[in-house]
Amino acid sequence: MHTVTELRLRGYAVLPAPRTLELRDETVRLDASWRLKTTNLPAEDISVSVLTDALRETCGLTAPEATGGTGERVIRLAVQPGAVDTATGDPRDEQAYRLRISADGIDVVGNASAGLFYGVQTLAQLLEGDGSGPGRLPAGTITDWPEYELRFVHWDTKHHQDRMETLKRFLDWMGRFKLNAVSFELEDKFEYPSHPVIGCPGAFTTSQMQELVDYALARHIQIVPNVQAPAHLCYVLKHEEFAPLRCDGSNYQICMDNPEARRLIFDMYDDLCEATRGVDYFHVSTDEVYYAGICEKYRTPYNPENRSLTWVDYAIAAHEHLARRGRRIILWAEFPLLAEHLKLLPADIINGILGPGVPEDFIRALDERGLDGLAYAPMQGEERLFPDHFAHIGRDGRPNPGRLADAWNTMNCVSPHSRRHGLGTFAAAWDDSGLHNETFWLGWAVMAQGGWGPGAVAVDQTVADFMDLYHGRDVVNMTEVYRELQEQARFWETSWLRTPSTVRGPVYGYHLEKKPITCQDMTLPSPALPALPDLAVEPVYRGKYAALLAEARDRLRQSDRLLGRLHANVPRAARNRYALEVFLSLARFIRHHIETLLAVDEVEGLLVAAHEAHSQGAGPRARDFLRRAHGRIAHVVDDMDRVYAELVRVWELSRYPRNVEVAGRQFHHVMDDVKDHFADRRADLTYHAAPFETLRLNEYRDAIEEILRRYA
16 A cells, blocks of 8 residues: 555545556646547547536636647547456456546547546546646556446435435536446335335436436446335335235335235336336345344244245345346345355345455355455444544444544455455445435545555545545645534534433334334433522532533534634635535534533523522522523524524535425325434434424523513
8 A cells, every 4th residue: 555646745636546657757737729639439428528627617728629730739538449458357447548648648548438437537637736736737647447346335315305416416526536336225215106105205206317327327327226125114114005014013124025015126126127227237225134034924933044045035036026127136145144045146146245344154155156245334324413434432432443444444454255256345325314415425435446446545645635626625624624523423412311212112123033122312401490489499410411511612612613614615615615515504503502501501500690699689680690591591592493494404405305295295204113213203304403402492491481570
């Protein structure tokens, strides 16, 4: 691994870093004298449009078609099979390119159209320059191709629905980072023409999905449908017409051996195959099928072997069904599947979860069966508000390397099995906690580097390259912004108590046997109220929560610094300014929580002062302290309304309002019957504000007002 690449040493940001480069000690300057020449490329070729857009937007240049006259300096784009000898013998060869830069001309040659596209993306990044200005290129040759054929990003939309323009922008940035596949976890965000009740109001139509697919394919990206089944099926089984298919009465899992249940799921597969023509893969998921066959209607007894065989039978049936439609399937080869049953799976199934945590018996069995796999790294799982990108101390008090380091480790220390049969990488980012997708891009970028060139650069260089490319060179201190947002989010998350849920009853848990568990709410107690007639009060926060209040004061100072950096960077952002707006909405939301804690402490102090004033016979002073306490709490309540409204306004610039009525159809909101998804607690974005509501400050404000009235 290189500590710093030569390109980075010269001031250039390229992500992912190229495989090989030979640089000369000179710089080529682009100006209006340069022309563009294409060989056997259609005028609408995506590589041509990407380069012309980059020349115009980055350098202010329009490079007309070369005329062939003398004295012209030409940028040549061409597809030439075999131009780069990769010796891979597989589809990675088509993604190879060579980029030569000299004062006399620039040549971008791809073994196929995908390779040319990736070469143009590298040239477009180099156009940003070395820090002294755009259009200054390093002379030399870059020869490049990926380590992994497929480089997946996971778009999880189970708890939100992005706008079409948002998804196209995501696809553009995927192309820039040479990511080439999307596992699009749709749940009810698709219309499912065969069973329209499943699709939520306003769900994507078949034509909209095909529009996205075509847009992606033009950029050499496959949008692979990901249908959650046969578990995590609340979005289907919540409807009463499917109630007979529930496994053991739970809306979490369907009775997967039931022919009618399979027909339902396969109908959904067919609907999405029709809406994603041109795509080669299908993600059948099989995620967390904890209770395969628990109803014992088709196989007894319910034990580990029969759970595994039930899973295998379903996987084989899904494979046969989708193979007839020309799709190669991806699934999670995990519990309840037993290693001894891997040999029963069709050989062309792709296992979507490879990594250091895969048990050794699974690795041996996968290797013996020769199944291709995807090196899997979750860039977000259960964190609230912002992911744990960087190293930190976990809730258990132990050091945690952070998700970026974990991803790097997966790419570089993954099992020998995945090196022999590693087809691709999978950068997961679950929407269970309802985070905004803009918080995922740093993780996706690190996985883009890991999928293209694992071990080529250190994580910290990839982070620096990402900041330069995604936010622009004029935006400063962005790594610190990400770190501080992470720390602020962890404070917000860990400052709440966990208590048995008042909104959700016991649900299925993660157990070898069906066993209900108690869900938890995030909550804090209301502050103390004074008692009449003497205003006696026993503070709640000043003693028990003294450590929390002390940390809140430190976090307030950090919030000042974070907000200052964000406000300073917003006008500097050359691109993706919207990401900074999202970060501002989060920073303000967390700051309100910090200020609430400090306000509650202040209010309890005012109430203690009111009691002391009363004890000294100073009734007017006591009333003044009560008025100040009331005003302070009223301000906190009003400010929450403002902060939450701003968060909603910003988030809904890129996504549709959550679960609203469309054309007279209302969303049928039922929570998942097993997994404690934070974001499914509410039908709208108020799930973020739900913990704040447990303080009951509205009622507390009114109670103080009533005490003040009676005392007066």
